[in-house]
Amino acid sequence: MTQTMPAQEQHVQPGRESKMHPAPVYDDPHYKSAGKLQDKVALITGGDSGIGRATTIAFAKEGARIAIVYLEEDHDARETQQCAQAYGSEVLLIKGDIGDVAFAKKCVNDTFEHFGKLDILVNNAGEQHTAAEPEDISHEQLLRTFQTNFFSIVTITLEALKVMREGASIINTSSITAFKGNPDLIDYSATKGAITSFTRSLSTKIVDRQIRVNSVAPGPIWTPLIPASFSADKVAKFGKDTPMGRPGQPFELAPAYVYLASPDSSYVTGQTIHVNGGTVLNG
Incomplete structure (x- = not known):
């Protein structure tokens, strides 16, 4: 069934979930938990909204304690924290720019200091900026996008490896655009x-x-990054070109992260799970 979203824009990256209409669906009322992450500690970047928020809630349902890293969206972060706590989780909020090397390392250290261990790392935070022509990509934009989306992942992961032990899981958010x-x-x-x-x-x-170490490659998902990146006209058409004819909701990705974080995927590493509304990709 084809589904479109109302035309809308936001002018601040990475966007505010509280300003989206309709609001993204991050909590699946039909999700059946089984204690798959009981007593585990997870660090999730960009955990305040979108895919990160949905993953936080699913992890909370499965028994994990969670540290959420977010840039500056205090309202979204507190709302995510409160929802996860309602499912019995302990949630630590860490505010700052993961593009800053010192802060990226601090995220890991604060999590370890607070919870005493780190079992799961979800590198999910990101930003994107459109360019009508390749020549419009400025050097500053290029550096900023890589600093947030990739260099930070390397920094956080290498820091996390200092404290992670056997059985730990690292999950990176890739994208259909990589393929x-x-x-x-x-x-x-x-x-x-x-x-x-x-x-x-x-x-x-x-x-x-x-x-x-694995990754999830989302297709078009209804998150704050979308109205913060595209024109209102493009937002209104977002996801319509997928085989399913609609954008995905954040809760539809969360089980993939639970799977990769849990012992269910004990024989899976180096792989990418594609959650994209039916687009077939070889990779």
Whole structure:
């Protein structure tokens, strides 16, 4: 069934979930938890909204304690924290810019200091900026996009590896754009390609530590990044070109992150799960 969203725009990256209409659906009322992450500690970047919020809620349902990293969206972060706490989770909020190396390292250290361990790392935060022509991509934009989307992942992951132990799981948010590109998001797509290669390479390097590294590649998902990135006209058509004819909701991705975080995926590393509304990709 084809479904479109109302035309709307936001002018601040990475966007505010509280200002979206309709609001993204992040809590699946039909989700059946089974304690798959009981007593686990997770660090989720961009956990205040969108895919990160849905993953936070699903992890909370499965028994995890969670540290959420967010840029500046206090309202969204508190709302996510309160929802996760309602499911019995303990949630630590960490505010700051993961593009800053010192802060990126601090996220890991604060999580470890507060909870005493780190079992799951979800590198999810990101930003994107459209460019009508390739020549419109400024050097500043290129550096900023890579700093947020890729360099921060490397920094946080390497810091996390200092405290992670056997059985830990690292999950990176890639994108459909890493596999098929996007003419208006060239630098963003490049960062997601880098994430995919990083996932595959790191997984082979640390497989003997019994730490798994995988990624999820979302297609068009209704998150704050969408109205914060595109014109109102494009937002109104967002996701319509998928085989399912609609954008996905954040809750529809969360089970993929639960699977990769839990022992259910004990024989899975270096892989990418595609959650994109039916687009077939070989990769």
